[in-house]
């Protein structure tokens with residue numbers, strides 16, 4: 001496959017420059033809808049087609065599993081198209097169906113399957129399945145390759161158990177959720193419990209470090225990892241073991257990352273290690289045969305609550321730039337055309353985000369016509385808002401034959417807002433999908449069956465064992481279990497070993513021992529099948545043997561029937577997984593389900609999509625409804641007092657606006673029932689920031705001209721005044737910022753008059769500021 005690809009003609013010159021970039025580091029920065037993801041996808045194809053890079057040597061990181069799948073599909077299509085031209089001299093769709101299938105499966109085998117495409121989490125899980133046995137943590141503990149991946153609810157209950165039962169603390173003061181959050185943050189900084197403790201000044205911080213330490217003990221005892229560990233442990237392992245690092249450094253010659261602005265510190269460490277084989281990036285010169293290619297948009301950075309840090313994006317050129325001067329065009333490409341949205345939508349987006357102080361100005365030129373005005377609707381309450389949205393969807397769908405349900409999206413700030421829309425959609429029989437909400441994999445029966453499966457793969461997984469040992473009821477009493485648990489804890493072994501340990505069970509009365517021994521025998525049988533049987537077969541077998549489905553059938557309620565349906569759906573998922581992947585084994589299927597994200601439920605072609613703004617990143621829809629623009633809801637009440645948090649909310653709003661291709665509707669209600677009480681609502685600050693001449697409305701007061709008083713953000717009244725001193729800032733300079741107060745310059749990014757400052761504000765933290773657009777008073 002060495003033909004010169006003609007798909008490059010689908011790109012503009014800057015995109016083409018990015019796509020044709022071969023070796024060395026490259027940062028692509030650009031606003032929403034400018035074709036960053038497209039450039040990344042095409043570049044993978046170009047590496048393989050033009051440069052004959054072996055697909056196995058390419059690692060591409062996407063933000064969701066769904067995006068990974070889509071990327072693979074697009075690459076497959078590009079190649080099949082290319083082959084069709086080359087081998088048959090015509091377009092793929094003009095070939096006979098069998099020929100098309102044959103070409104596609106050829107491309108799948110040789111190109112898309114060997115590519116390493118996925119989220120950070122799924123790629124790391126895959127690497128750890130191969131390498132984790134070479135890792136040991138700071139206490140010398142080891143994990144086995146059949147480790148379990150614990151999901152959020154497993155983690156919360158482990159932490160609650162530690163807080164309440166092991167440390168005898170009040171779980172109202174140390175809420176498992178907030179302790180979990182602090183631990184997760186520490187992990188994302190790459191800290192182990194000792195390192196966290198060393199960084200704590202107060203009592204609470206030290207308690208959290210103690211919980212973290214015990215939590216790691218539990219994970220290790222269960223041969224389990226949580227999501228954050230997938231990345232952190234791999235980074236530790238690569239740091240510990242030069243041989244393993246060297247091997248993967250050789251393997252991943254070309255690394256590509258989408259949505260780089262939402263990368264956190266550990267993810268960055270991982271990239272840097274793999275790219276430079278652990279050499280200090282500034283001394284790394286060996287770029288002749290390898291590349292790191294990242295694309296992002298600092299204006300769409302919306303995950304700082306998960307420790308993502310867009311300064312990582314700003315620092316890319318310096319970090320990977322091989323001693324080249326900052327701003328060197330050889331390490332950066334800017335894309336300036338927007339292909340997604342109409343001119344009106346773009347202008348609304350641009351004016352909105354322009355209210356942020358922490359940003360670098362960007363150019364985003366429209367390539368499409370002006371389009372329709374943006375419609376801003378003021379509703380009486382949330383039901384009225386839902387009526388309006390559904391009425392619009394119905395009318396548009398009927399009057400535009402080219403539109404289908406999948407072309408509509410309703411985007412909101414919090415999951416709780418979906419209910420009113422769901423009820424309306426059900427009433428009108430409009431098919432819809434709520435992305436997120438109670439996920440399929442969070443349902444009780446699915447978690448039960450997954451616990452069986454995890455225990456089959458990883459017998460040390462006591463969390464799963466406790467979940468299933470008496471589900472369905474087998475007459476194993478709580479006292480019996482407690483006795484065995486205590487014995488296991490005393491001996492420091494997993495509970496499973498106590499069950500299989502004849503002596504421990506023998507000390508029980510025969511009546512208690514019998515069901516346990518039967519359970520163990522059944523599980524052992526299936527544990528023996530893991531290597532030889534497919535995931536789907538094992539699921540089928542365990543469902544029958546365990547009596548799980550029989551028990552549900554006996555219950556005979558509608559709810560039980562629903563649960564049976566869901567369990568069957570899990571079997572279907574395993575069958576589908578086997579069709580799409582060559583590794584149909586149970587461990588591989590389990591890793592896949594543990595990492596399935598909210599977005600994977602999205603059936604975009606046939607249903608209206610409902611989702612939070614966070615989930616909408618990277619997606620696009622012809623018609624978008626951005627709902628609930630009310631002060632306290634969006635921007636969220638937690639952000640109202642904090643200028644930096646308001647800016648993050650505004651970026652989220654920018655993400656929402658820029659999802660729309662053709663039409664954008666924005667709505668707010670005068671009062672709203674949310675979380676149980678009915679409250680009057682004020683229009684969002686963001687509404688007052690939109691250009692009035694591009695908005696149509698049902699009521700003049702729908703668009704406030706003044707921002708609400710309580711939520712002034714420093715950006716809201718910002719005047720652009722070029723700073724006369726923009727070029728002579730130095731590290732150590734002190735300054736006053738109108739919103740954040742007194743600060744000190746700690747770092748300078750970029751060069752010439754295109755610099756950005758990192759400024760540390762005591763009590764607020766570090767901020768990135770462009771002195772060309774922000775008024776800063778120097779303190780001499």
Ligand SMILES: Nc1ncnc2c1ncn2[C@@H]1O[C@H](COP(=O)(O)OP(=O)(O)OP(=O)(O)O)[C@@H](O)[C@H]1O
Pocket residue numbers: 010011012015030031032033034035036037038039297300339340617618619620658
């Ligand atoms: N050169 C081009 N010509 C025509 N259409 C293009 C071109 N480049 C991108 N597009 C289209 O523009 C839309 C936006 O592209 P893409 O999703 O890659 O943008 P993005 O920069 O990744 O956006 P986001 O920041 O939201 O992730 C897509 O529908 C894509 O197919």
Ligand SMILES: [Mg+2]
Pocket residue numbers: 036037038258618
């Ligand atoms: Mg994108």
